[in-house]
Amino acid sequence: MSTKKLTTDLKQKLIQQSLRRKYEKVDKEAGKPLKALTSSNIPEKFYRFDQHPGYKQVQIMEQGASMLKLESPYFRVHDELAGATTKISGREMINFASYNYLGLSGHKEVNNAAIEATQRYGTSVSASRIMAGERPIHGELESAIAKTYGVDDALVYVSGHATNVSTIGYLFNDKDLIIHDEYAHNSSIVGAQLSGAKRLSFSHNDMTTLEQLLAQHRHQFERVVVIVEGLYGMDGDYPDLPRLIELKKKFHCFLMVDEAHSFGVLGQTGKGLKEVYGTPGTDVDIWMGTLSKSLSGCGGFIAGEAALIDNLRYLSPGFLYSAGLPAPTAAAAIASLKIMESEPERITQLHNISTYFLEQAQLAGFNTGVSKGVAIIPVIIGSSVKTTRVAESLFQQGINVQSIVYPGVPENSARLRFFISCEHTQKQVDQTIEALKQLL
Ligand SMILES: Cc1ncc(COP(=O)(O)O)c(C=O)c1O
Known part of the structure; x- marks a missing residue:
């Protein structure tokens, strides 16, 4: 690994740690016992939404994303039906971020x-x-x-x-x-x-x-x-x-x-x-x-x-x-x-394609945790920043998958979560696993 890459990684790690500490501090402060209040000493934080602990945490996350130059993966707008494929900002994508397991939404x-x-x-x-x-x-x-x-x-x-x-x-x-x-x-x-x-x-x-x-x-x-x-x-x-x-x-x-x-x-x-x-x-x-x-x-x-x-x-x-x-x-x-x-074949197909995804992911050496390989398959990466970057790269390659990062899961189990639909094809799975192999 080059020295430049090492320092970038280290810098990112430090940013990430400092953000996590800030985030946890907000939680801790919110949980502290109240000092006695009188009608003349009500602190601003109790009557201003911009000081609400939740809002502060949202701001820390947004700051972090901008410091780490990460694009927000949230609230992406789908132009039409989201199934095994979708269209986002006019681009056709393979979609692993919807629960349309049986392909019935839009049927x-x-x-x-x-x-x-x-x-x-x-x-x-x-x-x-x-x-x-x-x-x-x-x-x-x-x-x-x-x-x-x-x-x-x-x-x-x-x-x-x-x-x-x-x-x-x-x-x-x-x-x-x-x-x-x-x-x-x-x-x-x-x-x-x-x-x-x-x-x-x-x-x-x-x-x-x-x-x-x-x-x-x-x-x-x-x-x-x-x-x-x-x-x-x-x-x-x-x-x-x-x-x-x-x-x-x-x-x-x-x-x-x-x-x-x-x-x-x-x-x-x-x-x-x-x-x-x-x-x-x-x-x-x-x-x-x-x-x-x-x-x-x-x-x-x-x-x-x-x-x-x-x-x-x-x-x-x-x-x-x-x-x-x-x-x-x-x-x-x-x-x-x-x-x-x-049409029970929809369920059979969902099982088959999920099993195929799980097998291919495991063959490639990815950590799929305890997944039984039916409809929901995580690929555990173990760092929030890395997971978000991998999801971002996949997105750029036309593959839409959700990243689940801290605080949604503990930092060491940050993951990509693949929702499989019976309408996914082996070709789409192969393309996804190949893209992931290059990135991991
Ligand atoms: C286990 C579980 N229960 C309940 C819900 C809430 O369901 P809904 O999104 O339909 O409100 C969800 C949402 O995904 C869930 O995963």
Whole structure:
């Protein structure tokens, strides 16, 4: 390595370290206990948004990007449908940054279903469903989801994130305990915080630690819920469902599985984690999923026993006090479910092309972590700056992939995250792996 390259690397490392320290300092300061305030000594930071800790952190990140001469990879504008390919600023690109796993967003039948629903019901249901927002299409979608899970009923919310926040936040309270995988999505954490329940996490997919936590704490609380994900969005692996069911039965607690990424993806026909293990849907208390990924819409669902769904339908705030799902979105999800059933080859193709990606990435010597090679494959690079630079170079070569960097993940596991669609081709995968080989 040349001396010049060495000094540039060192300089970058120093900039990066100093930025990280600044970033963490803002966090620490925000967490410090308050000094006594009187009405005459309220510091400016408590009534100015430009001194809000979050805004300061955004500024540190922007400063860092400019010092390191990195282009922002955020909020890129896609000119048209984003599937296996996309168009950004007029350029055709291979796209690994969208959740269009089954290629159904933009599918002709799905589009037509949404258009017909718009023509019939309009673009908004204009009220909470309990008041004046109910349309036949809501019940149709919920029955189809419940049938897919083999459970009594389902309920759809207008956002996947709000589904978790509202369901968890409503069902549990300060006498309860929420135990979740350390990699739980922000929506579950925010829901847990809202509930006021005690929150504990266990190391990723570690059933032994989970069992220890349950043995130690179950009896100290009224309701206890264990929250896991069907397919982890950062790592592409999944939990041991039969063991989770054993534990929830042994310790008399609830089990919630968030299938945001696994529904439509895992199992031979896309029925999710339960299909991988051949478990009945009724063995899990709360199934959660989103409409924004395989179901090509926007929103979320909860599926489970009638007592749970009726309770949420009448009382969970994100459902009760929020306008119902727009009819075109419900219609798109129903059409996607139908295609999922009638064209299982989409799921087979998703599995095949994902496996091919994983194998090629591993052959090339990349660190793909614990990914099982279904739809989500990280390539762990281990430095935020390097990861961003590699993503930038790929972008310049017509390949769009998200970089996940500190603080989204720890610095040493900064990564590129590839979302695979059943419509990706081997040629696109080969081109991507080749480009990555040159860069890494
Ligand atoms: C595991 C998980 N749960 C919930 C959500 C929120 O879903 P949505 O984006 O549909 O609001 C996401 C988003 O990607 C997720 O990854």
